Amino acid sequence: MVWQRVPVASSTGGVSINVFRCPVRDRMTASKWALDRHLKTHSADKPYVCHICSKTFKYKDSWSNHTKMHSMNESL
Numbered sequence: 001m002v003w004q005r006v007p008v009a010s011s012t013g014g015v016s017i018n019v020f021r022c023p024v025r026d027r028m029t030a031s032k033w034a035l036d037r038h039l040k041t042h043s044a045d046k047p048y049v050c051h052i053c054s055k056t057f058k059y060k061d062s063w064s065n066h067t068k069m070h071s072m073n074e075s076l
Helices: 032-042 060-074
Strands: 002-008 015-021
Touching (some): 015 032
């Protein structure tokens, strides 16, 4: 994970901002959290598993939304 300051052009003149750069692709994010989430796209790891249908997910929020779908279907 690489942190750096980069110049950003703006209508009011150049400014520098802190960014985190992806070591795999030419992608920059403004926060470590966003970079950590982005880096999961390069991994085959899917640690979140639905206990109902066994579908796997890279992201906890995707898993959570999926399991809520099962709950909604059961209540119908």
